[in-house]
Amino acid sequence: MSSKINPRINGLIIPQPCPHLAEFHSRYGSKPFRALQDCLRVKPPGGRASIRRDPYEVPRCGACGESARSCLYACMTCAAVSCHAMTGSSHVAAHAESMSPGHEIAVDVDRAELFCCACGDQVYDRDFDAAVVLAQTTASTLGGGSTTIPSPKPENLRKRRRVDYRPWTPDLRERVLMGTGSSLLDGNNSVSDLPWGLRGLNNLGNTCFMNSVLQALLHTPPLRNYFLSDRHNRYFCQKNRNAGIAGNRSTSNHDGGNGNKNTRICLACDMDAVFSSVFSGDRTPYSPAKFLYSWWQHAANLASYEQQDAHEFFISMLDGIHEKVDKDRRKPHSHGCGFSAGNGECCIAHRVFSGILRSDVMCMACGFTSTTYDPCVDISLELEPNQGNSTKMAAATSSHSCNGEADSLNSRQSSGTSTLMGCLERFTRAEKLGSDQKFFCQQCQVRQESLKQMSIRKLPLVSCFHIKRFEHSSTKKMSRKVDRYLQFPFSLDMSPYLSSTILRSRFGNRIFPLDGDESDNSHELSSEFELFAVVTHTGKLDAGHYVTYLRLSNQWYKCDDAWVTQVDENIVRASQGYMMFYVQKKLYYKATEKQVAP
Amino acid sequence: MMSKKKKKTKELLKGSSTVPGDLSLNRKGRSRGLGLMSISNEELASHFFWDLLDSIIVDVASEYHRIARLGLDRNLEEGEEELKLSAQARATVSDPSNTNEANGKYTVDIFGQTHPPVANEIFECMNCGRSIMAGRFAPHLEKCMGKGRKARLKVTRSSTAAQNRYSRGSPVSAYSPYSNSSSMNRLANGTSDVAGEDYSNGAYEQ
Numbered sequence: 001m002s003s004k005i006n007p008r009i010n011g012l013i014i015p016q017p018c019p020h021l022a023e024f025h026s027r028y029g030s031k032p033f034r035a036l037q038d039c040l041r042v043k044p045p046g047g048r049a050s051i052r053r054d055p056y057e058v059p060r061c062g063a064c065g066e067s068a069r070s071c072l073y074a075c076m077t078c079a080a081v082s083c084h085a086m087t088g089s090s091h092v093a094a095h096a097e098s099m100s101p102g103h104e105i106a107v108d109v110d111r112a113e114l115f116c117c118a119c120g121d122q123v124y125d126r127d128f129d130a131a132v133v134l135a136q137t138t139a140s141t142l143g144g145g146s147t148t149i150p151s152p153k154p155e156n157l158r159k160r161r162r163v164d165y166r167p168w169t170p171d172l173r174e175r176v177l178m179g180t181g182s183s184l185l186d187g188n189n190s191v192s193d194l195p196w197g198l199r200g201l202n203n204l205g206n207t208c209f210m211n212s213v214l215q216a217l218l219h220t221p222p223l224r225n226y227f228l229s230d231r232h233n234r235y236f237c238q239k240n241r242n243a244g245i246a247g248n249r250s251t252s253n254h255d256g257g258n259g260n261k262n263t264r265i266c267l268a269c270d271m272d273a274v275f276s277s278v279f280s281g282d283r284t285p286y287s288p289a290k291f292l293y294s295w296w297q298h299a300a301n302l303a304s305y306e307q308q309d310a311h312e313f314f315i316s317m318l319d320g321i322h323e324k325v326d327k328d329r330r331k332p333h334s335h336g337c338g339f340s341a342g343n344g345e346c347c348i349a350h351r352v353f354s355g356i357l358r359s360d361v362m363c364m365a366c367g368f369t370s371t372t373y374d375p376c377v378d379i380s381l382e383l384e385p386n387q388g389n390s391t392k393m394a395a396a397t398s399s400h401s402c403n404g405e406a407d408s409l410n411s412r413q414s415s416g417t418s419t420l421m422g423c424l425e426r427f428t429r430a431e432k433l434g435s436d437q438k439f440f441c442q443q444c445q446v447r448q449e450s451l452k453q454m455s456i457r458k459l460p461l462v463s464c465f466h467i468k469r470f471e472h473s474s475t476k477k478m479s480r481k482v483d484r485y486l487q488f489p490f491s492l493d494m495s496p497y498l499s500s501t502i503l504r505s506r507f508g509n510r511i512f513p514l515d516g517d518e519s520d521n522s523h524e525l526s527s528e529f530e531l532f533a534v535v536t537h538t539g540k541l542d543a544g545h546y547v548t549y550l551r552l553s554n555q556w557y558k559c560d561d562a563w564v565t566q567v568d569e570n571i572v573r574a575s576q577g578y579m580m581f582y583v584q585k586k587l588y589y590k591a592t593e594k595q596v597a598p
Numbered sequence: 599m600m601s602k603k604k605k606k607t608k609e610l611l612k613g614s615s616t617v618p619g620d621l622s623l624n625r626k627g628r629s630r631g632l633g634l635m636s637i638s639n640e641e642l643a644s645h646f647f648w649d650l651l652d653s654i655i656v657d658v659a660s661e662y663h664r665i666a667r668l669g670l671d672r673n674l675e676e677g678e679e680e681l682k683l684s685a686q687a688r689a690t691v692s693d694p695s696n697t698n699e700a701n702g703k704y705t706v707d708i709f710g711q712t713h714p715p716v717a718n719e720i721f722e723c724m725n726c727g728r729s730i731m732a733g734r735f736a737p738h739l740e741k742c743m744g745k746g747r748k749a750r751l752k753v754t755r756s757s758t759a760a761q762n763r764y765s766r767g768s769p770v771s772a773y774s775p776y777s778n779s780s781s782m783n784r785l786a787n788g789t790s791d792v793a794g795e796d797y798s799n800g801a802y803e804q
Contacts, residue, residue: 124668417685
């Protein structure tokens with residue numbers, strides 16, 4: 001491979017054309033494949049493209065008359081069809097040589113791939129690929145409302161705000177302000193080389209589910225930066241709220257009593273308080289009692305000191321932060337919060353954790369695809385089924401889906417270990433919907449068999465993966481915990497699960513720019529994630545214990561309620577992950593760098 | 599069988615200028631341009647079989663050629679490396695000769711502190727103002743707030759209000775199809791130290 005940097009589209013390297021292809025290009029100008037356009041045939045749904053001059057043509061080699069050859073090529077210049085024999089002489093090469101120059105480029109009639117007879121290699125061209133993709137899309141929509149590509153874009157998704165990084169140094173006035181308004185943290189003792197914010201949390205009576213999630217959140221870089229930079233000041237917030245309550249009370253009085261109590265809780269304020277305490281430099285265990293109290297007020301249905309699930313707590317408390325901030329900010333139209341539109345700009349909880357999932361349902365009769373987008377704050381993954389009955393390979397019907405398939409095969413071959421990447425691959429794999437859940441196809445106007453495929457449209461800054469370790473059997477009327485080991489990587493590349501990748505592979509990995517946000521060029525950068533926290537569960541369903549492993553300055557710490565200890569990374573790798581927290585790599589390194597003494 | 603073939607073809611394709619057509623098996627006795635009149639059914643069947651097989655091989659080869667050339671196979675090896683590390687880690691951790699801190703009793707934390715099994719910090723309950731020991735706070739609070747399983751049937755005004763508020767149009771419900779209904783999918787932490795005790799024990803009168 002050459003060391004020079006090739007241009008990229010949608011994560012693909014665009015290879016340098018061979019001299020013959022370049023020559024072909026220059027000869028035919030801007031539209032070298034116009035003649036080919038009418039010969040591209042695509043069998044819906046989502047089928048492979050082939051080249052036929054008329055739909056029922058049986059191409060034969062002009063030299064030997066063979067039609068059953070596995071490789072038949074049509075010359076791009078004169079349309080002569082010749083075969084490429086597996087062994088021995090190749091009629092297509094002979095054709096190119098005899099007509100030389102200018103007949104080197106041919107097209108594989110069954111696979112719609114370009115072939116250079118002089119180089120003896122398959123070659124790639126973006127104009128050609130664009131023509132194939134165009135044929136594929138028109139085939140699947142039959143000239144009707146085209147929904148696959150270009151994909152419909154929810155309004156808010158278009159507004160992608162990107163602000164350039166600007167270094168900041170305080171000016172004289174700011175320096176004075178900081179000097180007078182702050183005091184030095186008392187951290188100059190023997191343990192000061194341990195990372196800030198490392199502090200045990202007291203168990204308040206079966207509250208390790210809460211402590212474990214809090215520890216992860218306290219060290220979630222963007223969340224931590226938000227609170228430590230005083231973006232949600234609990235004293236101001238409280239003042240505003242009191243003013244608001246007073247105002248409300250004067251106008252409407254029927255929301256008294258308990259209603260007031262509810263408006264007074266603000267989980268973000270409690271979070272701010274926890275952050276202040278934990279990063280104060282005090283290393284004695286902290287009791288998040290006020291937080292528990294507020295959370296129980298927020299989620300009354302979960303207020304019970306037993307039987308708590310860490311994931312449920314996580315969801316509920318993000319919801320709590322969201323709801324409160326949302327209410328404060330957009331009182332007039334509280335319904336139209338940005339989150340419902342999926343841009344995740346409404347509150348700190350969603351700015352950090354919310355991503356957007358894309359779901360495509362494709363009609364297997366006509367190829368019509370309907371797409372929906374849903375916001376999510378985490379991704380719940382099922383453990384792969386036990387080895388031996390890897391059932392759903394059939395779902396990968398399209399000949400093009402083998403990219404992801406190969407990944408899973410690789411991972412599965414190694415001693416049958418379940419992997420996070422395998423789970424993600426399953427999550428984003430095309431799945432045939434059962435005949436009992438046929439989907440109404442807008443184009444066919446009847447219910448049809450269909451394929452469903454999930455993908456990730458927008459990655460959050462912090463990805464939380466929740467592993468479904470709870471199995472409920474409705475027939476046996478019992479539940480159990482799945483204790484199977486799941487391998488999770490310390491560095492995770494999410495690009496195979498992005499909508500852009502999934503769509504691209506659905507179109508046979510053709511080189512074409514995806515429309516709109518799907519073509520985000522920077523996805524290369526932001527799809528790389530680093531693990532920073534793992535919440536583990538040990539023990540049985542109803543009697544177990546949650547422990548969090550934190551990665552700070554590339555050292556792992558075990559947070560077991562009040563106990564904070566240093567652990568070897570092997571222990572983390574071997575642990576039974578229940579929730580895995582990954583942060584975008586570009587945020588991770590900045591956030592964990594050791595502070596340099598001034 | 600297919601998986602092995604795919605891997606193999608992929609490896610082959612990584613070589614500089616391999617032609618998809620050259621990848622097929624080198625077989626003997628496969629006559630070209632068969633005169634269809636002169637051959638037996640058996641020969642015919644085998645002829646079609648080889649054609650189909652060739653065709654499938656070229657399909658896969660062509661597909662992987664594209665993947666390799668367009669740089670889409672970058673992170674295949676990465677996953678294998680992580681798997682290896684994970685296997686090593688599990689071997690190390692499960693090795694009994696290794697005195698890891700994995701599941702032993704703690705004696706001291708990284709700050710040189712030691713902690714009682716039940717946290718003994720004492721603070722005032724925000725709900726009733728009584729002094730409570732930290733390790734017994736949750737059971738106390740449950741009773742104090744009139745919450746929890748025992749109190750669930752006794753629906754108070756505050757909890758109905760709060761429940762309605764929670765179940766309203768909260769965005770969580772919007773994506774629940776993927777996070778699964780929480781009630782179906784929760785792990786409970788358990789009853790370690792204080793579960794069995796009567797929580798009034800934990801509350802100290804001032």
